[in-house]
Amino acid sequence: MLKGRTWIGMLTGLAGAGLMGWALFTAFTAACLESAARVAASGSCSSSPSGWVALAIPGGIVLAVIGMFLGGGFLVFAGLFLAVGLSALIPTWLGLMPDMELFGWLFGGIFFLCGLLPLFLGLAGGRMLARKRELAETLYQTGAKGVGTIVEVTDTGMTINDNPHVKIRMRVDPIDGGPPVERSKTVTVSRVAIPRAGERFPVWYDRADEEKWMFGVDMEDSAPADVKDMFARARAAGGDAADEADDSPVAELERLTGLWKDGALTDAEFADAKAWLLPKIGR
Structure with a gap:
C-alpha cells in the first residue's frame, strides 16, 4: 500500500505532467497559423497561444520534479515523457499540424516510447521487489x-x-x-x-x-x-x-583511509565505513 507522501508525490507530479502536456498541445496546434489558407479552410486554429502557455510548460516541469522528490518516482518520470509525446502525437493524428506532420510523428513518437520504457521497467522492478519481500516474509515465517x-x-x-x-x-x-x-x-x-x-x-x-x-x-x-x-x-x-x-579490520580500515585520502571515497562513505569497522577492532 502506498503511503500518504507517495500519493501526494504521484498526484503532484502527474498533474504537472498533464499541465505541461496540455500547454505543449496548445502550442503545437497553434503552429497551423503559419498556413493562413489551411486555417481558413479548416477552422482548426483561430488564435496564437496565450501567454499562459509560456508559464505552464516550465510550471508543469517544476511540479513534476517536485512530485518525483515527494515519492512519485518512475511513474511521474514516465508520465512526463508520455505527456510530451502525446502532446505532439494527438494533434498530428487529428490533422491539426499539417505543416509539421513529420515533426509531430517523430518528436511525439520518440518521447512516447521513452516514456513507455521506464514505465515498463519500473513496473517490472516493482513486481520483482514485491516477490522478494514475499519470499523474505515466507522464509522468516516458515x-x-x-x-x-x-x-x-x-x-x-x-x-x-x-x-x-x-x-x-x-x-x-x-x-x-x-x-x-x-x-x-x-x-x-x-x-x-x-x-x-x-x-x-x-x-x-x-x-x-x-x-x-x-x-x-x-x-x-x-x-x-x-x-x-x-x-x-x-x-x-x-x-x-x-x-x-583480528588484524583484518585494521588492514581494511587502513585501505579505506588511503582511498579516502586519494579522493576515491567521500567523507560520508568513509564515516560509514569507520562506523562499521571500529566495533570489529574493539574501539
Missing part, C-alpha cells in the same frame, strides 16, 4: 534457521552505482543441529563493506530449494526478539574466527 559462514566471495566484474556485484558462497549450520548445507547467490554489496570469508551471519532458508534463502546483514533496534537471537548466535559463533583474524 524457513529453517541457521548460522552461515562465508566460504568464498567472488567478484563478478559488475558494479551498480560503483558498488560491486559479488557471488557469495556460504556454509550454513542449522540451529536445530542438523547437517550443514551450502548456499550461494550473487548480490550487490557496499564497496566500503564487502563481506569477507569467515564472517558469519544469520540465515533463513528453504531446505528443499537451494535458490530460496537469505541472510541478515544489519539488525534494527526494533527487530523482533527471535531476529535479535539469530544475530546473537551468529556473533557468538564468529568469536573464534574474529580472534584468528
